[in-house]
Amino acid sequence: MLTSLFLAAVEAHGAVTGASEPGLIEKFGVEWRFVLFQGISFLILFGVLYKFFIKPTTATMEDRQQKIESGLKYAEEMKAQLATAQQESLTLIKNAQVESNKIIEEARKTAKDFADKIQKEAAERATDQMAKAQQAIELEHKKMLAESRSEIARLVVTTTERVLAKKLTEADRASYNETAAKELTNV
Amino acid sequence: MAANKKAQQLARQLFKLSLVDGLVSADRVSGVLGYLEKLQPAHPLAVLRAYQRFVTIELAKSQAVVEHAGVVSDSILQTIAASMTKKYGRAITASTRANPKLLAGLRVRVGDDVYESSVSGQLGTLAASV
Numbered sequence: 001m002l003t004s005l006f007l008a009a010v011e012a013h014g015a016v017t018g019a020s021e022p023g024l025i026e027k028f029g030v031e032w033r034f035v036l037f038q039g040i041s042f043l044i045l046f047g048v049l050y051k052f053f054i055k056p057t058t059a060t061m062e063d064r065q066q067k068i069e070s071g072l073k074y075a076e077e078m079k080a081q082l083a084t085a086q087q088e089s090l091t092l093i094k095n096a097q098v099e100s101n102k103i104i105e106e107a108r109k110t111a112k113d114f115a116d117k118i119q120k121e122a123a124e125r126a127t128d129q130m131a132k133a134q135q136a137i138e139l140e141h142k143k144m145l146a147e148s149r150s151e152i153a154r155l156v157v158t159t160t161e162r163v164l165a166k167k168l169t170e171a172d173r174a175s176y177n178e179t180a181a182k183e184l185t186n187v
Numbered sequence: 188m189a190a191n192k193k194a195q196q197l198a199r200q201l202f203k204l205s206l207v208d209g210l211v212s213a214d215r216v217s218g219v220l221g222y223l224e225k226l227q228p229a230h231p232l233a234v235l236r237a238y239q240r241f242v243t244i245e246l247a248k249s250q251a252v253v254e255h256a257g258v259v260s261d262s263i264l265q266t267i268a269a270s271m272t273k274k275y276g277r278a279i280t281a282s283t284r285a286n287p288k289l290l291a292g293l294r295v296r297v298g299d300d301v302y303e304s305s306v307s308g309q310l311g312t313l314a315a316s317v
Contacts, residue, residue, distance in 0.1 A: 153317035157310045164290050164306060173257025176291035180304035181263040184295055185270035 194230045198237030202245070209277065211245050248298040251279050254286040255293050256305070263293075271297055 025032075201223070205215040219238070228234055251271045253264060268281040279297060286294065292305025 149317050150314075153314040157314045160310055161290060161307065165287075168257075168291055168306075170257055173291040174260075176306065177255060177257055177259055177263060177293055180292040181259075181266055183304045184293060184302050185266050 190230050191233055194228075194233035195237050197228060198234050198241060201234075201238050202241035205242065206245070210249065211242055216242065244298070247296075248275075249277055249279050250297070251281045252284055252296045253281050253293055254284045254289060254296070256285070256287050256289040256291050256307075259283055259293070267293075267295060271295070 201219045205211055205219055207215060223231060223235065223238075251267060253259065253267060264281040264283065268279055271279040271281075275297065281295075288307055290306040290310075292303070292308065294301065294303040294305055294308070296302075
């Protein structure tokens, strides 16, 4: 419809201009109708191509471009986050190392204190047991000496009594009795 | 238990009645025995035993038992009796009892007090001191 109108307008223009002398363009054989027709065809083709191919392709490319930019941006952010995370992890590792060294040092100190304490207690216990054993030995020795002395004294006394019972005469006893009487009366 | 305590008290009272000037009187003891035989108090056997114990203890206080090994002359006994009489402030008589275990020497016992000068005693002291 639109094309028919366009062709009619071109023919009318040609009728108006045909009355005059052919111009340079007519001399080269350029037909305005065909040119116009070609232009319109080109515009229609361009419109179709633009609507169904160029525009979707451009949209797709823009979309991809946005995605690529977004991806790059995301990658940059990730890189920054990774750097931050690495920094944080390094800090954490450093702190953990310091803390672990501190704990290890405290553990070593505690173990050393405990070992010293155990060693000291063992030494004290050994000394105490040695002293007790020494005391027990001394007591046993003294007891043995006392028992020996007592036994020897008992044997000496018993032997002396037996000897005196046999050897003392009545005169000796009478004399001793007189001496005893004097001693007892002077009490 | 209470009966025994009452018997002890009665025996002590009877014992006090048996003393004359701090010494046991034979007449008083006879009188006490006659009284007990006549009146028959409760638990007479317990009373008599306690009374006998009091009298024995009191008599032992006025008697010096001289244990000896060997001969002891009368002069020695008299000397000991006089010495003990003077020491305790009451009349004490001496009696002898042979004890060969003393070996030689004397042991004088007045009541609960013991005085000894004997070979056996000296040997015992020596054995105890070693």
